[in-house]
Amino acid sequence: MADMKQYVQDTLDLIAKRDPEQKQFKTTVSKVLETVVPVLEKHPEYKEQKILERMVEPERVVSFRVPWQDDKGEIHINRGFRVQMNSAVGPYKGGLRFHPSVNLDILKFLAFEQVYKNALTGLPIGGAKGGSDFDPHGKSDNEVMNFCQSFMTELYRHIGPHVDVPAGDIGVGGREIGYLFGQYKRIRNAYDAAVLTGKRVDYWGSLARPEATGYGLLYFVKNMLDDKNISLKDKILVISGSGNVATYAIEKAQQLGAKPVTCSDSNGYVYDPDGIDLEAVKEIKQVRRGRIKEYVKTHPQAEYHEGCTGVWSVKCDIALPCATQGEIDLESAKKLVANGVIAVGEGANMPSSLEAIDYFQQNKVLFAPAKAANAGGVAVSALEMSQNSERLQWTFEEVDNKLKDIMANIYRSSKTNAEKYADPDDLVAGANITAFVKVADIMIAHGVV
Known part of the structure; x- marks a missing residue:
């Protein structure tokens, strides 16, 4: 194991030497490669083929x-x-x-x-x-x-x-x-x-693309909870954001019987103890392009609070950060754990700090990492490419069903590799290992290119 840890460190040192100013890149690579050390130990051919050095250098x-x-x-x-x-x-x-x-x-x-x-x-x-x-x-x-x-x-x-x-x-x-x-x-x-995805439906974009990341997040979280015999029904959800990811996470959560009570924008957040009125949020954000504080004008039971980080002080069963990178820091994680959160699912890209993730895992909070939990968006983008290649447009139900299956497969493969190489509940390591092995094996098959 020490040999492969040194191999990882040598790769990180190479990054630091070549591009000393790229600190965010090195940090991200470091956290990923640390989780694949057990795989490297069992498969020394990855080191022999210089897979890490090749993988961290853009083509x-x-x-x-x-x-x-x-x-x-x-x-x-x-x-x-x-x-x-x-x-x-x-x-x-x-x-x-x-x-x-x-x-x-x-x-x-x-x-x-x-x-x-x-x-x-x-x-x-x-x-x-x-x-x-x-x-x-x-x-x-x-x-x-x-x-x-x-x-x-x-x-x-x-x-x-x-x-x-x-x-x-x-x-x-x-x-x-x-x-x-x-x-x-x-x-x-x-x-x-097929050269661009995220197109409008009338020029061959995919149905269910706006909904895909939010829906996919809920499908992944549901798989994670089902595995622990925990029902999503009637759970209180705190959700940040009010863009596509948050909006459709709220929509799918409500369809699955959960109760989202918050949403936010860059100015502040709304807390509605009766559950978020999704149509009102869509009217404010998608139609009028207004600010989320307008919600309380027509919902007197709701509260509006300036600032975004306070949303993580709201008591909940499940937290879904769907707004932006780095929105849950260590202090926010501590508040969520103190309030009894049982699961966190990342809808945004890397919304939790590394310290926050460690704290969740130390306190046995079920944690769905972004690269797995919010992959629904890019999955449906790839399905859009398939439809464009076929000169066809699938129905909403066809796309949604494929999305549901993809998210279930992502969960299962991440869980399997977590059990094989790490802690059974460490889906961060499980997801990293699943992806690493797939990419590394194909790189070897392609030769030194």
């Missing part, structure tokens, strides 16, 4: 300038990226993020995580991530279109239905996907519908 990193003009005629220059991390399992697949915080460090750690998440789905997709430090907030439709067209004018050279299939992420929704797809179609003079 390709593309960086480019994105010039665009605003409505006043002023020219702006942003920076664009695409990190094509690993294509062993299939074409690169992963979102585009438009946000001022975007840099190579963030995109590399997200791309590394995406490889593992995509492998867990069992579908033929590799992992990538991309985006720009462009901020779409406050920009007109015309300005966003100008930026997206300029961004795609460079990116189109590096993507394609059998090469790399981007999707949306923070700052990239249906509007941005539409502009990106239109420019790709224009440049390529071809209707390659």
Whole structure:
């Protein structure tokens, strides 16, 4: 075991030497590789084939300038990226993020995580991530279109239905996907519908795609609870966020008989002891694009609280962070445990700090890690690719049933490998090991490439 721990440490030292400024990437890789040491011990061929060194180095990193003009005629220059991390399992697949915080460090750690998440789905997709430090907030439709067209004018050279299939992420929704797809179609003079996912249904997006991450989260959590003979029915759920993930997590939770009592946005959170009125939330956030505090105007029994972290002080049985990265820190985890939480399911990307995850596991809280629990979104994106290839559009029920099966398979494989190599309830290790073995074995089969 000591030999393989040293192999992991040598790999981390290599990252630090080559890219000392990429601290987020190194931290993410470190936490993943620590969990696969037992696998390396049983399979020394992974070390012989230098799998770790190959897995942490992107196959390709593309960086480019994105010039665009605003409505006043002023020219702006942003920076664009695409990190094509690993294509062993299939074409690169992963979102585009438009946000001022975007840099190579963030995109590399997200791309590394995406490889593992995509492998867990069992579908033929590799992992990538991309985006720009462009901020779409406050920009007109015309300005966003100008930026997206300029961004795609460079990116189109590096993507394609059998090469790399981007999707949306923070700052990239249906509007941005539409502009990106239109420019790709224009440049390529071809209707390659499968080159982008997250498209609108009327130009060959998939039904159930908006619901997929939230629904998939509940399917995974239900599998986790069922395994312990715990019913989801009548459980009190605290959910953060009010975007697609949170909205459809609330919807599916209610369909399964649970009672979500909170939701939030960047300003604060709402607590409704009677259970969240989902139609009111959809009206506020999806139709009017308003703030969640408007909820209490028509629901006098509800409370609105400024600030987001307080949502984790609300007493609950199950907590589902569905808002943003790093929203549950150690103090929030302690409050949840003190209030008797029995399970936590991550709907957002890496919403719990490493210290918080450790605390949950130490206190025997059932924990569903993001790369497994929120894989429903990318799973349905891959199903969208399949539909585009077939020139067909499946019904909502067909997609939802496939999603349900995929999430059950992710849970079972993660549980099996947790039992084989780690603690039976350590789904973090189980998910990492499942994905690692799949990707590593295929990399070996492909030779030294």
